[in-house]
Amino acid sequence: MIIPWQQISPETLENLIETFVLREGTDYGEQERSLTEKVADVRRQLERGEVVIVWSELHETINILPRSEFRG
Template identity: 75%
Template sequence: MIIPWKDLDRETLDNLIESFVLREGTDYGEQERSLTQKVDDVRRQLNSGEVVLVWSELHESVNIMPRGHFRE
């Protein structure tokens, strides 16, 4: 289920995005980027619709996924 991220409290959304970018195995290429830069990148992708915030009932977790990888 896609979560309407614009309805979330700003602090809640920030925490979800930070948790996502801090996950082990998240790759941002050869150049290291700051946490702020990574969070800004994800927020930009949410704004543009490139990625969506998704709730998994099976795993009882929230994830950020490319829109094309999510099937409603």
């Protein structure tokens, strides 16, 4: 189930994005980016609808996925 990011409190959304960014361990090439920059990138992707916040009832987990990968 997609959870609209606009319905999540700002503090909770920030924590969710930070947890996602830290968990992903993404590689940004030669130039490392700060946590703040990575969080801002994910927030912009949410705002543009490129990624969605997904709740899995089966696994009782929440995740951020590219919209193209979400299968409802």
